[in-house]
Amino acid sequence: MFFHTLYGKLAITLLGLLVAVGTTYILLAAYFTQDHLRKTSQELNRTLAANLVKERELIQDGVINIDAVETVFESFMVINPSIELYLLDRNGVIQGYSAPKDAVINRQVALEPIHLFLDGAPLPILGDDPRNLGRKKIFSAAPLIGEDGNSYYLYVVLRGENYDSISDVLGDSYILRVGIWVTVGSLFFALIAGLFLFGQYTRRLTRLATTMTQFRNSDFAQNNSHIPISAQSDDEIGRLESSFDDLAKRVIMQLQELRETDSHRRDMVANISHDLRTPLASMQGYLETLLLKDGKLDPEKQRDYLEIALRHSHRLGKLIKDLFELARLDSGDIELEKTNFSLHELAYDIMQKYQLDAEQRGITLRCNDAQGVCNAFGDIGLIERVLENLIENAIRHCNENGTVQVIITEKDGGVHVRVADTGKGIPAEELSRIFNRFYQVDKHRSNKNGSAGLGLAIVKRILSLHGSSVEVHSEVDKGTEFSFTLGCVLTQTEASESTLK
Ligand SMILES: Nc1ncnc2c1ncn2[C@@H]1O[C@H](COP(=O)(O)OP(=O)(O)OP(=O)(O)O)[C@@H](O)[C@H]1O
Ligand SMILES: [Mg+2]
Incomplete structure (x- = not known):
């Protein structure tokens, strides 16, 4: 076992080397002494x-x-x-x-x-x-x-x-004998010193090997290396130790991420199946009833049933569209078609779309006068989806007779957009989760509206593709504000003015 360790191999090699050096020295010394003695004796x-x-x-x-x-x-x-x-x-x-x-x-x-x-x-x-x-x-x-x-x-x-x-020479020459004892003594000392030093060096390697084995035995979950960075030397073993540390951290992190992704994936599959099954089942129910009671239902009820079935089919369509969109945004091979556009105009158009809906609920939709704010630079189609999601959420969660405002300003060389409502707000402990897929604060109520909890996940993904992020501030019973910033492009007049300067 000892000879299978690095220390054992080094010790044997050192011993072999010292024995070889010692023997060679003794033989050479004896040979030359013999030659010298013969020469002097013959000379005499x-x-x-x-x-x-x-x-x-x-x-x-x-x-x-x-x-x-x-x-x-x-x-x-x-x-x-x-x-x-x-x-x-x-x-x-x-x-x-x-x-x-x-x-x-x-x-x-x-x-x-x-x-x-x-x-x-x-x-x-x-x-x-x-x-x-x-x-x-x-x-x-x-x-x-x-x-x-x-x-x-x-x-x-x-x-x-x-x-x-x-051997005759050795027996005869006192000086040679003393020389040999001195050599043997020095070699023995070198052996002891070498074994001690090798022990020092290999101890660190042994410790590293033990840590690595423990790491493997813990199923790559626990790194027991306790060497503080300051104590790591910068020799090869030190570099090995710090590389292993980094590697272990990375492996632990990635395994953790994999586990999380896996559990998210499972949750997501469960959510998708649930969200698809519910509208599908009620759609089927209403359509079957219509078929069974063919002609026996009064036209008003018949129309009601058809409308409900149609609503469910819209809900299904929206869910599938959102899922596809998220999958496309996640795939990594999406290419942004970035253009120069006015965010103010885009927000205005979207608000027009929701105007009727808002009016029906007594909600005032407002946009600030963003004249002079620079144009944004991004994928206009995707940014439209962001604004739609945020405005739709704001209207849905706004109190009756409340206000939804879109405020566009210039900030830190970018276009800053805020979508604020005077709604019921989001509890602080929920804020970190609302961007997760399928996460809804009030799942029961939201399901009734046919929403699935994908809107903010899409918003977050689109903005991250634009190198930006979405922020949220909310106070319960006061309102919520979502905001983000996009890169700015100077208007043509401004651009020409700045080149003139
Ligand atoms: N303006 C808001 N005020 C209060 N709560 C909000 C607001 N916007 C989002 N939320 C909360 O965050 C949750 C997630 O929003 P998200 O847009 O991702 O999903 P959704 O609107 O429920 O469904 P979808 O957007 O897929 O139709 C919502 O269910 C809601 O509880
Ligand atoms: Mg939404």
Whole structure:
């Protein structure tokens, strides 16, 4: 399990690296020390063979005394037991030596290193070891030439300084041993420090991984990361942490939105089915009655029934039209056909349409004198729908003998429109909901009028497509005012005047 964690992998890698570095260092140090020791030892004994040749009478009367060689060698070795002496002929074959008989395995020694040695080549030079096949040793050598023309070599193997293997060198060199212990100690310290630091770094990653797992386990609903923004460092892990934070917030928000949209959608389907079924059912009822009582109803009742059925069919038509309109506005691919138009004229035309209706209920419809107010810039067809919805609502909710006013002014470089009524108002707690689809403050009463609660949702959507928004102020039993602002376009005269300036 430990090796499956990032910390475990880093720890193993670090350990492996330090062991590799340490071993390489020790081997290299030992190799160079061995080389150095061999060199100095051979250097010291460079003239040893030549001195022995000079000192001891290996040549008697100009002739090399082979029979006496072994006795002479033994006396050499008494003086210096760390050397082995061999007498070689010109082919390198051993003619005499100072060792127990079985000890010498190699009867012939390569002459090439001896020639190099005699020629003064750089040391160390390794020669064959007659006692060990394949082993190389440092040596000293000197030629022996008799007057009879026979030539030999005195071959001295420097056995005393045993630097054959690295372990020998390690055993012998105190400085090297101390150096190695220091290196091992430093590497061990580096390992501990590295493990501690890796632990520090990976702890943040582990924490992030745990937070992410918890987030997944909570079905992407709860982000438990508690790192304050100020404490997040700007290294890669810090960036990862803050990206995860953003991501988690976004996911939570979007899931929330999805849930809300889903629940809205379900509500909407329920509302639509209800609002379609009610007028359809009563329309069917009246038409069936007419059919059943064909000719038996008096013409006045018959007409009443027909009118009711027609009203329901209008209501159905309006509902379907509004639903289509909302779907079209929501689809996102609607293109606004923006033009330059007078909002005052548009409001005036719409008011004419509702004039009769208002008069019947004793309501006064008024529009302020908006001469000089700049033209609006927008989709005239859609803005007409906005004004119709607002004026129709105002008239519907206005008290008898009340007033509905449309006030158009110029504000902050735009055309500001207010539709105010002296009606029953909307309770403050309902204000935030009246723009929701199918939301009606008094559902029962509104249903009777054939309205479905889509008007303000359409108004809000159209204005948001124009980059604007709708505001509402209302006081219960005093009245309600809806307002919005549209972008302004200067009238032609104003435009030419401003360019002249
Ligand atoms: N001027 C107003 N005065 C009082 N209440 C209002 C006013 N305008 C809107 N409302 C309230 O807001 C609700 C939503 O209005 P909206 O225009 O969206 O729907 P509706 O008029 O009921 O139906 P539709 O517009 O689809 O025919 C209304 O049912 C009403 O309760
Ligand atoms: Mg309405």
